[in-house]
Amino acid sequence: MRKVLVGIKRVIDYNVRVRVRPDGSGVVTDGVKMSINPFDEIALEEALRIRERGAADEVIAASIGPDDAQQQLRTALAMGADRAILVRADGAIPSMIAARALHALVEREQPLFVILGKQAIDDDSGQTGQLLAGLWDRPQATFASKIELEGNSARVTREVDAGLEVIEVDLPAVFTTDLRLNEPRYVKLPDIMKAKKKPLDVTDLAALGVTAAAQLRVVRLDPPAQRQKGVVVKDAAELVAALRQKGLLQ
Amino acid sequence: MNQVLVVAEHSGGKLNLAIAKCVSCAAAVPDAEVVVLVLAADGSAVAAQAAAITGVKRVLLAEHPASEPALAAVLAPQVAKLAADASHVFGPSTTFGKDLMPRVAALLDAQQISDVMAVETANRFRRPCYAGNAIATVEVDAGCRVVATVRVASWQAAGSGGSAPIERISVDTPLPTHTRFVSVSAGRSDRPDLQTAARVVSGGRALGSADNFALIQRFADRIGAAVGASRAAVDAGYAPNELQVGQTGKIIAPELYIAVGISGAIQHLTGIKDARTIVAINKDPEAPIFEVADLGLVGDLFKLVPEIESQL
Structure with missing residues (x-):
């Protein structure tokens, strides 16, 4: 069976204005809406489309997180x-x-491949896919905006600083998704009912042989420094004069 | 002594300008010996440019035909092998570094810190998270090797005028063939590079169409600026994705940033807040962009931009 493993992270919804707790111990999460990391949602959508095209047989969604990540x-x-x-x-x-x-x-x-977001919008580290590919000693195609499976390999278009890069990787491989890969589908009510009957296995790090002890800690969170609000000029001439005065325009 | 190995990004025989910023970050590590590593097919020119950066102690040049064009899967085993003596391994927070460095961390079984904006001690750093809505102070256990990407917008480029020795080395490690470069299509290159430009003009949703976006390009050309775009403008198809400025696009720190018809969503503001001077032109006086702009101009961009041009 050709399986696809999709990474799903539970994060604060992207529409929520995130606030740092006054004691710096984290961000305010009480009563805050939680969602699938948007980049992971794109990853899941891509996996589903590949299965629907007949190029994969089973899509497995996996999350590492609290019990509430079952939602x-x-x-x-x-x-x-x-x-x-x-x-x-x-x-x-x-x-x-x-x-x-x-x-x-x-x-x-x-799995035939693993697909997940290029970053999670909470800690913004953007490492998990590449770390997995390194540990697994398999190819990685990050920041993907197009994925074409061709037999035992895949041709992936990547969004890089210079523009669009195309690489070819042997499978199995790890893909991370960029925003333009696809637009995730909306969930319909009957599907929510059906989903309740689908299998959801719960395990933990120890059962997988992974030690939870990290060599990396977040010591403190601070709100970002605020910029001073500037001045509003009345017209184009005043703007150009102000920029010339600052030496920013000739 | 902390040996800080900086992995050089380069293309077409030119060292990326981000590397001089990485050197500044590397030099901020207490008791640092900064070593730049050049992996290339033919890297003499790039190594010479790296050797001229102030603060660089040595340049390591390892040439291999498979190292260009750069592929993370091919470079990572070489970096990991050559990092044996390094306490820190740094790369730029560009798509090159973001792709490569975590793979290096995996091979070294090391912790990676992404987007370092400040160095507090040899193992304590500050970095943005939550789209820049929080700044995290993170610490790696003492004695653990640190792999990091450097948030280039947070660092000034180190000067030039140095003359570090260049050591040619060979790397004895098997390189994979499971990943193959096919092509790269670059955008227009006769404008300054968005990531490193001193001036940037960006357009937003208010431009209304891809045709109208030409107004931004013309204005940028007029003042020698790079062109950027908000996510809304990119999503609407007015501008290509590589021009996107913001948390999910490019994070930039030009001397002058001019936002035209951009309301200023938080994810956009995150990408520009290190700009020296921000100018906002927008018809909505309540737009959040005015909260961060040093100079604001309220009105119709289609009237104001030509007026500005006519004064230059």
């Missing part, structure tokens, strides 16, 4: 994933721990 996995199942796995872990999960957990799942499931 996001149920959403993934409602979108169309065939089954889900929650690797239970509390607190902030460093990228290396997530990558080791995914690597353990890869050894167990032997």
Whole structure:
């Protein structure tokens, strides 16, 4: 069976204005809406489309996170994933721990490829896919805006600083998604009902042989420095004069 | 002594300007010996440019035909092998570095810190998270090797005028063939590079169409600026994705940033807040962009931009 493993992270919804707690211990999460990391949602959509084209047989959504991450996995199942796995872990999960957990799942499931977001919008580290590819010693195609499977390889268009780069990788491989890869589908109510009957296995880091101890800690969070509000000029002439005075225009 | 190995990004025989900024960050590590590593097919010119950066102690040049064009899967085993003596391995927070450095970290079994904006000690750093809505202070256990990407917008480029010795070395490690370069299509290159330009003009959704976006390009050309775009303008198809400025696009720090018809979503502001001077032109006086702009001009961009041009 040709399986696809999709990484799903539970994060604060992208529409929420994130605030740092006054004591610097983290950000305010009480009563805050949580969602699937938007880049992971794109990854899931791509996996579903590849399965629907007949190029894969099973889509497995996997999350490393708290018990509540089952909500996001149920959403993934409602979108169309065939089954889900929650690797239970509390607190902030460093990228290396997530990558080791995914690597353990890869050894167990032997997927055709793994696909996940290029970054999670909470800690913005952007490492997990590349770490997994390195641990697994398999190819990586990051920041993908187009994925074409061709037999035992894939041709991937990547969004890089210079423009668009195309690379070819042998499978199995790890793909990370950029914004323009696709537009995820909306979940329909009957699918939410159906998703309740789909399998969702719960395991934990220890069961996968992953030690939770990290060599990396977040010591403190601070709000960012604010810029001083400037002045509003009355017209184009005044703007040009002000820029000349600052030496920014000739 | 902390040996800080900086992995050079280069293309067409030219060292990326981001590397001089990485050297500044590397030099901020206490008791640092900064070593630049050039992996290339033919890297003499790039190595010479790296050797001229102030603060660089040595340049390591390892030439291999497979190293160009750069592929993370091919470079990572070489970097990992050559990092044996390094306490820190740094790369730029460009798509090159973001792709490569975590793979290096995996091979070294090291922790990576992404987007370093400040160095507090040899193992304590500051970095943005939550789209720049929070700044995290992170610490790696003492004695653990640190792999990091350097948020280039947070650092000034180190000067030039140095003359570090260049050591040619060979790397004895098997290189994979499972990843192959096919092509790269670059955008127009006769404008300054968005990531490193001193001046940037960006257009937003208010431009209304790809045709109208030409107004931004013309204005940018007039003042010798790079062109950028908000995510809304990119999503609407007015501008290609590589021009996107913001948390999910490019994070930039030009001397002058002119935002035209951009309301200023938080993810856009995150990408420009290190700019020296921000100018906003927008018809909505309540737009959030005016909260961060040093100079604001309220009105119709289609009237104001030509007026500005006529005064130059």
